[in-house]
Amino acid sequence: MIQLSTLQAEFIKLKYSTILGVTFLAFGLAPLMGGVFVLLVQDAEALEKASGLAAKARLIHFEANWKSYLDILNQAVGVGGVLVFGFVASWLFGREYSDGTAKDLLALPTSRTSILNAKFSLYILWCLALAVSNLLLGLVIGLLLQLPEPVSGDVSQFLLDYFTTTGLTILVGVPIAFFAIWGKGYLAPLGFVALTLVFAQVIAATGYGSYFPWSIPGLYSGAGGEYKDLLDVYSYSILVVVALLGYLSAVLYWTKADQTK
Amino acid sequence: MPIIKTHQLTKRFGQNVAIDALSLHVNPGEIYGFLGLNGAGKTTLIRMLLGMIKPDEGSITVMGQPLHPGFDQWNEVGYLVETPYSYPNLSVEENLRVYYKLRQLRDPNSIDTIIEQLKLSKYRNTKAKVLSLGNQQRLGLAKALMHQPRLLILDEPINGLDPEGIVEVRELLIQLAQQGSTIFLSSHILSEIARIAHRIGIIHEGRLVKELTTGELTDNLIRKLIVHTQDNTLALYCLTEAGYPAVLTDRNEIEINDRKAFDCPESISRLLVEKGLPPRQMYMFTEDLEAYFLRSIRHT
Numbered sequence: 136m137i138q139l140s141t142l143q144a145e146f147i148k149l150k151y152s153t154i155l156g157v158t159f160l161a162f163g164l165a166p167l168m169g170g171v172f173v174l175l176v177q178d179a180e181a182l183e184k185a186s187g188l189a190a191k192a193r194l195i196h197f198e199a200n201w202k203s204y205l206d207i208l209n210q211a212v213g214v215g216g217v218l219v220f221g222f223v224a225s226w227l228f229g230r231e232y233s234d235g236t237a238k239d240l241l242a243l244p245t246s247r248t249s250i251l252n253a254k255f256s257l258y259i260l261w262c263l264a265l266a267v268s269n270l271l272l273g274l275v276i277g278l279l280l281q282l283p284e285p286v287s288g289d290v291s292q293f294l295l296d297y298f299t300t301t302g303l304t305i306l307v308g309v310p311i312a313f314f315a316i317w318g319k320g321y322l323a324p325l326g327f328v329a330l331t332l333v334f335a336q337v338i339a340a341t342g343y344g345s346y347f348p349w350s351i352p353g354l355y356s357g358a359g360g361e362y363k364d365l366l367d368v369y370s371y372s373i374l375v376v377v378a379l380l381g382y383l384s385a386v387l388y389w390t391k392a393d394q395t396k
Numbered sequence: 397m398p399i400i401k402t403h404q405l406t407k408r409f410g411q412n413v414a415i416d417a418l419s420l421h422v423n424p425g426e427i428y429g430f431l432g433l434n435g436a437g438k439t440t441l442i443r444m445l446l447g448m449i450k451p452d453e454g455s456i457t458v459m460g461q462p463l464h465p466g467f468d469q470w471n472e473v474g475y476l477v478e479t480p481y482s483y484p485n486l487s488v489e490e491n492l493r494v495y496y497k498l499r500q501l502r503d504p505n506s507i508d509t510i511i512e513q514l515k516l517s518k519y520r521n522t523k524a525k526v527l528s529l530g531n532q533q534r535l536g537l538a539k540a541l542m543h544q545p546r547l548l549i550l551d552e553p554i555n556g557l558d559p560e561g562i563v564e565v566r567e568l569l570i571q572l573a574q575q576g577s578t579i580f581l582s583s584h585i586l587s588e589i590a591r592i593a594h595r596i597g598i599i600h601e602g603r604l605v606k607e608l609t610t611g612e613l614t615d616n617l618i619r620k621l622i623v624h625t626q627d628n629t630l631a632l633y634c635l636t637e638a639g640y641p642a643v644l645t646d647r648n649e650i651e652i653n654d655r656k657a658f659d660c661p662e663s664i665s666r667l668l669v670e671k672g673l674p675p676r677q678m679y680m681f682t683e684d685l686e687a688y689f690l691r692s693i694r695h696t
Contacts (some may be wrong), residue, residue: 144497151485166583235481239539242446244471245498390465394448 141245141253146387149257154226157318158364162219162265163209166273172207173199173280201277201285205293205322206357208273209300212266213356216304217335217349220262221328227254227261228315229324235317239394247390254310255382259305266301296356306374307331310381319396345370348377397460399424399547399578400445405454407440407602414440416602417454422580422595427573428688430582431689437602438582441480442551445580446475459547471499474545476553480536484525488516488535491524495539510542515564529556537565541572550581555589566592575579586685600693618683618691621657623650623664625673633670640664 149155159191176199197203231237240250315324335349344350345365354363398421401620407415415437417593422428432438443449445456447463456463459472482491512515514534533556540548551570553569554562567578569591571591583589596613598606602684608616623642625631632650642652657664661678668675683691 139474140497140500144494147486147490147497148483150490234483235479236483238443238448238477239481239495240498241448242470242473242475243495243498243499244468250498393443393450395443 138249138252138256141249142283143254145257148230152226154222155261158219158223158261158265159268161222162211162215162269163272166208166269169207170213170280172197173204173277173282177280195307199280199282201282202289202293204273204277204282205285205289205297208269209293209297210353210356210358212304213300213352213354214299214358216262216266217307217332217352218328219265219288220258220304220308221311221324221331222313223261223265223320224258225315225324225328227258227395228312229318230319230374232315232319233321237396238394241394248386251312251386251389255309258308258312259392260303260385262302263310266297270297300352300356303355303371303374306378307348307352308383309378312385313381313388316385340353346373348374398422398457399426399459400428400580401457402441403455403457405441405444405451405456407444407449407451408601413602415451417445418599418602418604419454420597420607422578424578425573425576426595427569427579427581427593429596430580430588430599431584431586431589431692432582432599433594434584436599438599439551440602441599442475442477442549442580442582445549446473446477446581448477450696471543472546473549474540474543475546475549475551476536476540476547477551479555480533480539482524482532483525484537485523485637487521488527488538489520490605491535492538492542494540499543501543506542506544509620510538513541513568514538530558530561533557534561535638537568546577548577548579548581548668550579552583553581554583554585562588586689590685598692606692613685613688617685617688619653619658620681621652621654621661621664622677622679622681623652623668623675625650625668625672625675625678631668631671631673634673635664638667 176197197207231240241247243250258335311324311327311343314327315321316322331349335344335353336349338344338347339350339354342365344354345367346369352369354366354370397484400420400422402421403419405415405418406413418437418441420428430438430441440449444451445458445463447465447467458467459469461469472639481496486494488511489507492510495546495614498509511520514537516531516534516538524532533553535555537550540550548569557565566588569581573579573594581589581593590610590613593610595607595609597604623635625633628644628648628650632642632644635650635652640652640657641654642650643661645651658680661680665675665678
């Protein structure tokens with residue numbers, strides 16, 4: 136009951152926030168880009184004119200069918216999600232310091248841990264909503280582009296992969312909460328997101344991405360091609376441990392450290 | 397049983413001692429004013445009383461319960477720490493709704509009541525980011541008061557308020573104290589504190605340098621009887637001869653520092669008239685609170 140009221144309070148705080156719409160718009164670019172690829176592939180003449188995009192489409196062996204299109208959506212979550220979900224976490228956990236309201240959350244009958252748990256719940260719900268909205272937008276675009284009917288097995292496999300990628304991307308965003316609370320604002324978590332993105336690309340390119348948590352969602356989504364096969368139980372364990380450590384450090388810092396801002 | 401009790405409270409930030417072995421107590425129904433310069437340790441102490449900063453040494457008891465992470469009386473405490481901030485995109489009502497939820501309140505009228513009490517009805521649907529400083533302060537107070545706490549801890553509660561707002565908040569605080577609430581407030585407006593507080597604590601460099609009742613404060617203020625005559629040198633001679641401890645100041649005024657003279661200034665007047673030196677000017681000088689405060693911290 137207490138947790139529900141706390142979550143309701145978080146939902147009230149979210150009202151009229153520009154960032155909410157911005158994240159959906161930014162994340163929605165992926166299905167739109169996928170749609171452009173489909174149009175290019177469907178139209179040979181257009182493909183010749185748009186040389187940059189055409190090269191990219193050829194590079195990823197893009198075809199005008201549901202499988203290729205849905206793969207784009209999945210990779211958008213695994214790679215773009217690290218950035219967009221990172222923004223969501225940075226804002227959710229850093230806003231109290233930027234708005235100057237953090238001190239008003241520290242001496243309440245609702246425990247500090249409950250407040251943080253409500254924020255984590257909202258983070259998960261928000262990221263899931265982003266993933267679902269991309270899926271729906273993709274569905275609409277795919278239907279409008281009259282993609283050939285998919286094989287039913289492909290769809291269920293895609294949905295499993297898509298939501299697994301979403302789950303993995305949500306997990307790697309958990310430690311951002313600690314950086315927001317420790318850095319008391321947006322700067323530290325956003326810096327952390329930027330760093331992890333760079334390292335995720337570099338480390339994945341060197342072949343060690345399967346053991347670097349922030350590369351794992353991208354690799355799982357298939358963005359790294361055959362590197363997905365390198366993911367093993369240790370890869371997922373590392374990711375889960377990092378998320379757990381992120382959660383625990385955020386809770387411990389929020390509940391134990393001196394709050395002077 | 398004191399509502400707030402601190403014992404030998406100490407907090408260090410690196411080499412800097414923010415609070416130094418501070419012991420104080422605040423009684424039920426009392427308004428305790430807390431004075432100090434910027435950086436004296438007022439906000440650190442207030443944050444410690446709210447469990448936001450942990451002491452290195454010493455203890456805090458609030459409403460008879462030691463202040464530790466399991467403290468469960470937070471709905472009996474309302475607070476305002478430093479500048480009150482609110483969620484900028486939310487209206488006054490929505491901001492209060494957030495704390496209604498977080499405080500697990502059950503009375504649906506509590507938001508309406510506090511909006512009316514703090515005269516925020518006109519701004520009920522106005523976003524916090526466009527409120528004036530004074531109304532933001534009112535909103536901060538509304539958040540602190542909406543659950544009718546037994547203990548109010550307020551850091552500079554009248555900051556930014558216009559004269560009318562200051563009077564309203566002063567009356568509200570006095571009324572709350574009369575209804576049994578205990579109020580611990582800090583302010584740099586000394587005259588305001590002296591007007592409403594029952595007891596005053598002065599903090600300097602983390603130490604409680606003085607603690608006194610408002611009555612004691614009045615007694616401790618320096619008073620002087622200032623006299624000006626046609627011939628001050630001769631008048632000084634006459635007064636000294638009559639046993640009054642009088643001195644001539646740099647401004648060529650006679651200054652008498654004697655309770656007998658304060659209680660019966662007409663005897664001075666009579667004496668000077670008899671000596672053919674009728675006073676041209678005679679008035680009682682009372683040290684202002686700022687001067688007293690500065691004198692208190694400089695003598696520590």
